[in-house]
Amino acid sequence: MFVQDVIFFGARHNADAIALIAADQKWTFAQFADAVDSMSSALTKQARPGATIAVVAENTPGFAAALYAVPAAQMVLAMGNTRHTDRELWEMLVASRAEVLLATRTHLDRLIESKPDDSLIHTFVELSPAHPEAMFDTAVAFDSAAAFDSAGKTTGFDSARANSVGSAAESDTAWLIHTSGTTGKPKGAMITHQSLIAAALNTTMARPVAADEVYLFPFPLFHVAAYNVVHHHLRRRPVVLLESFEPVAAMRAIEEHSVTSVSLAPTMVAMLLDHPDRAIHDLSTLRQISYGAAAMPLDLLRRTLTELPNAGLAQGYGMTELSGNAVFLGPDEHRRAATTDPDILSAAGRPAPLTALRITAEDDSEVPPGEVGEILIRSDQVCAGYWENPEATAEAFFDGWFRTGDVGRIDSRGYLHIVDRKKDIIITGGENVSSREVEDAVSTHTAVASVAVIGVPDEHWGELVTAVIVVADGQDLPSVDDLRSWTSDLAGFKRPRGVVEVEQMPLNASGKVEKRRLRDALSP
DSSP: OOTTHHHHHHHHHSTTSEEEEETTEEEEHHHHHHHHHHHHHHHHTTSOTTOEEEEEOSSOHHHHHHHHHHHHTTOEEEEOOTTSOHHHHHHHHHHTTEEEEEEOHHHHHHHHHTOOTTOOOOEEEEOOSSOSOBOOSSSEEOBOOTTBOTTOOBSOOOHHHHTOOTTOOTTSEEEEEEEOOTTSSOEEEEEEHHHHHHHHHHHHHHSOOOTTOOEEEOSOTTSGGGHHHHHHHHTTOOEEEOSSOOHHHHHHHHHHHTOOEEEOOHHHHHHHHHOTTGGGSOOTTOOEEEEOSSOOOHHHHHHHHHHSTTOEEEEEEEEGGGTEEEEEEOHHHHHHHHHTOGGGGGOOBEEOTTOEEEEEOTTSOBOOTTOOEEEEEEOTTSOOOBTTOHHHHHHHEETTEEEEEEEEEEOTTSOEEEEEESSOEEEETTEEEEHHHHHHHHTTSTTEEEEEEEEEEETTTEEEEEEEEEEOTTOOOOOHHHHHHHTTTSOGGGSOSEEEEOSSOOBOTTSOBOHHHHHHHHOO
């Protein structure tokens, strides 16, 4: 099965069901399939099969259509993080060999202006806030509303053409999402048609979608969390798309569209509950809040269940290379955690039905239950490897298993617990930050003799990027503002939000900084 089949099959069998709600408009599966088909057809006039089409945009209907249209054109959709600087974005665009760029106006202007000589991009397309289809008549093109007439009917979804896959294979890369690497250089995870569909199926079995579900998606579509859009479309249920997360907009959408399920980071949950307008919005239709990327504090869990009594909570553990979540902790466990079994909240959950999981020692042997080791996963939802990076691919895959880089254990009840991250990654506000990348930037400051960058727990952001510094002789400790200015070439979320001075770094026997000791010392 191909990713675009999710929409095309929906149009064939549930044509009048609502697929997408965004920008104060609704599209049925037939209408959305027409937009996907139009965009896919337009792309074939601009690039060859196998080409990379990049997108740098907020959550617009056009971006949602591109999730399916680019793979339908037998091309690769490379997703750019809108929070990245021009330099960071162009590094990704050049590395992925993108030939066409889809972008909203703000990002289109800045990227056209800063385009480097080694870029292969020959066509820039503006994605409007309102419509999912795009025209490619000029070098800088604009969205058109041609696929929808005044009665809101589709102008002609070509079922035969849309279902022609030619030489395409399910192992072809559909999405290319770059992750923060331990070397500081992003790696492009090749998410295939097969891995995306497998992730959606796995999630459907582990976290069933109700027959009347209305799903709100507030995360950026350029994250792997976008697989949740595919997951709900697979079950022919509507997705309510927010341009970006903002508490009032989220509460209004829940109330207006009778949203029953939503994905939120714990930080977002707290922002909803704390907002002064919370009392004037009816959130009683919410039946499930799914979260991931950060732990749910017990107090916040109890508060959520009290203030939103109709809603259960569910956690998912996954990563970009897994095309989504692969381990789940369900609503029943969360209710037990809030009452009689608080320890269960420290668990990530149990593997989904189509996931094999093992814990291994340094020599790749499986450790006994209860012992700590690296988490390895085998599943069809694992990505195909890293884009044009055979060394990283070889390092991450072992005998059919994917090395997650996380350290964990399986308890006596079969729950996975994440103990630490083997990869030197900080998760702040749902974004992954490479410690190495920040260290490389901070270390050039004249006042810094040596630096280690770690994540310090924070109730709001999950973790704060914190620079632990040994100050150079005769210099003063740089302030946070100073360091943020010094590292301005990095995206804002990567720059330090905390600075701590130490006389010397804790080192292990091989001379490496023991960051776990630093994290333990600075954690509340």
